[in-house]
Amino acid sequence: MEILEQKHLALIDEAERRGDGPTANLRLCFEVIALAAAIDRDCAARLAPHNLSEGKFVLLFLLHQLPDGLSPHELADRAGVTRATVTGLLDGLERDGFLARQQSKDDRRKVLVRLSPKGEDAARELFDTHTRWIASLFAGFDESDRQTLSTLIQRAWRNTDGGRKAVQTKAASEITQ
Amino acid sequence: MEILEQKHLALIDEAERRGDGPTANLRLCFEVIALAAAIDRDCAARLAPHNLSEGKFVLLFLLHQLPDGLSPHELADRAGVTRATVTGLLDGLERDGFLARQQSKDDRRKVLVRLSPKGEDAARELFDTHTRWIASLFAGFDESDRQTLSTLIQRAWRNTDGGRKAVQTKAASEITQ
DNA sequence: GACAGATAGTTAGGCGCCATATCATAAGAC
DNA sequence: GTCTTATGATATGGCGCCTAACTATCTGTC
Incomplete structure (x- = not known):
């Protein structure tokens, strides 16, 4: 094994x-x-x-229950990917009927993205099964197991470039305070 | 943080x-x-x-110190990617002068891939810095930390599809014995 | 010795992600 | 009011990975 x-x-x-x-x-x-x-x-x-990928799923659930929709820019920020990537993901999602793009009235550069009924259904249903599945990966872990694993992961993470930078930023902000 | x-x-x-x-x-x-x-x-x-990616680096170190070279097929098996992927990686590595492709004498379907001196140098040098860097991620972990983390990770891994399959395969082979 | 089936490598096309460049529009400075 | 700069979204091209289809070659069978 x-x-x-x-x-x-x-x-x-x-x-x-x-x-x-x-x-x-x-x-x-x-x-x-x-x-x-x-x-x-x-x-x-x-x-x-x-017909979904992880990136598409994230957009779907970000748009879920937002009747006013979001702009590609906001989606990129909240998903943590570039705007260019969002454009590609939206292309696929729109093609498959999960959502529609629409020109914004007040800012003609802007696009508003809104889920279709199909998209709304998919988001609602998949979100539950998805989170249940993720939780099941750590079935049998008690609070102490979780605490231990989390601590060890964070210790390693602080040795990565991203982790080091986060530690420095935190330290700097504490001095500034 | x-x-x-x-x-x-x-x-x-x-x-x-x-x-x-x-x-x-x-x-x-x-x-x-x-x-x-x-x-x-x-x-x-x-x-x-x-000018290397992780995939390319793997090929480089697989070929390291093998004067007879390897075929793309063997590289794919050892790297755990498809032959098509290897073709693409080799294209880049060959373009950048890390290696050369050469027709095999005894089997004319086959190609032999050999590192150039530049490739050999890169493999030798990068392998050391690379493994040192990886080890440094877990600097400060003692044997008990390592054991604990490894155990917890494996417990979660057994709940993934791949993990479940591996457990079944193992059980089946033990019965057969 | 011809022929089916396996095997080697590549090509073609797709996906998700990225960085960079481009174009339209908006907002602020003067 | 124009002109710069910031901010939208997208296009282009790259990478690594995939699957499926293709061509060339080898091998075993009859």
Whole structure:
């Protein structure tokens, strides 16, 4: 029952062959990545039958129950992707009838995106099954397990570039206060 | 110091708004994904200056110190990607002078891929810095931390589709024995 | 020795994501 | 009122990955 991916096994082999110190950290890193990749694959597999990807699903639920719609720009900000990416995702969603684009009245540069009834249905239904599925991944975890896992992940995260920057930003803002 | 991505924060908000039971598991899942994504980003940022991606780097180190080279098929198997993907990666690597393709003598369907001196240099040098960097992500983890994290990750992994299949396969093979 | 089926590599087309460049419109400075 | 600058959205082209289809070659069978 090997959790790691092929390429990572090969990398660990090579590191061991070179006697490159402790490969335990390598293995740990690849286990994290393997879990995330497995979750991504499952997510994609669950959404594909509906002609949706993870990115499209996010837009769908961001637009859910917003009769006034949102602009592509707002969608990009809230989804954390570029505006260009949103344009591509909207193209697909509009083609498949989940939503419609409409020119804004007050700002003629702007576009308003609104879900169609089909989109509203999909958002409502998929959101529930989706969150239930995600929660089920950690079935059997009690509060202590969750706390432990979360703490260890955050410790590693602080060693990434993004994590380091966040720590610095936080420190700077605390001094400023 | 928020570790989660924008879209996941929005998803958790919505789940809480709906009172959809425990959102703690959601948060945990997204933390795993955020760590993996941060690592991926760092990896890409470190390789980009050399005109390499993670996929290309894997091919490079698979070919390292193999004067007889490998075929695209073998590379695909060992890297865990499709042959078509390997073709694309090889195109880029060949264009950038890291390797050369050469017709095999004994099987004229086959192609042999060999690193150039530039490719050999890059593989040797990058492999070391790369593994050191990965190990540094878990700096400060002692054996007990590693064991704990690994166990928790594997427990979650067994709840993914891939994990379930692996468990079944293992059980079946044990019965057969 | 011809022929079916396996195998090797590539091509074509798609998806999701990105960065960069382009074009329309809006808002503020003077 | 014009002119710069900011802000919309999109187009273009790239990357890594996929599947499916194609061509060339090899292999085993009759």
